[in-house]
Amino acid sequence: MEQHGTRPAQYGPRRSRAALPPQGRGGAAAARPVGQRGGGTGRAAAARPAPGPVSGAPVARVVRAMRGMPNPRLTGLGGGLFCAAVMLVLGFLDQLLFGASLTAYGVLFVPVSLLTALWVRRGDLLTAPVVVPIAFAVGLVPVAERGDGLGGRLMGLVTALATEAGWLYGGTLVAGSTVIVRRIRLMRRRAAARNRPPV
DSSP states (O other): OOOOOOOOOOOSOOOOSTTSOHHHHOSHHHHSOGGGSTTSHHHHHHHSOOOOOOTTHHHHHHHHHHHHSOOOOBOHHHHHHHHHHHHHHHHHHHHHHSSSOHHHHHHHHHHHHHHHHHHBOGGGGGGHHHHHHHHHHHHTTTTSOOOSHHHHHHHHHHHHHHHTHHHHHHHHHHHHHHHHHHHHHHHHHHHHHHHSOOO
C-alpha cells in the first residue's frame, strides 16, 4: 500500500502581516510621531487657536466692584440723617485739611448726593432731592466764615450758600436725576410684571 506524505496540520489562524501592530510591522507608521499620524488629535491640537484675552474684562471688573459695594435701603428720614451727618463730617475735615475751602466742600457734596439718591428705598425716592439741600446747609456750619455772635455766623452761612449755589444746585440735580431714573425703572418692572402671563 502506497503511503502519501502529508504535512502536519497547522492549527489556529495564520497571523498575517496586516494583523500585526504597527510596532511589529515596522516601517514609516512606527517611526512616525504620534502627532503626525492620520490627521487625528495632532492636527486638531495644532489647529486649535490659542486663548486670547477675554473681551469686556474691564466692564466685568466694574460690574463686580459695583456689586461688592454696600447697598443699604434707607428710609426718607434715614437718608436725610445720613446725608446731613456725612456732610457735617466732611465740613470739619475740610476745615482741618483744606482750611475751610468752599470749593472742596462743594465737590464732596456731589457724590454724597448721588449715594443718598441711590440708597434711599423705593417708597421714599421723592425725599432724596428734598433732604440733600438741607444736608448741604448743615455741613456748611463748620466751613462758613464766623462773625461775632449768632448774627455774624448766620450771615456767614447765608453768604456761603449764595456763593456756592452752583454746587448746591448741581448736587440736587444729580440726586433728582437719579431718583427719576430709578422711578422709571421701577415703573417698567411693575408693568412687565403685570403683563407677564401666568404660569
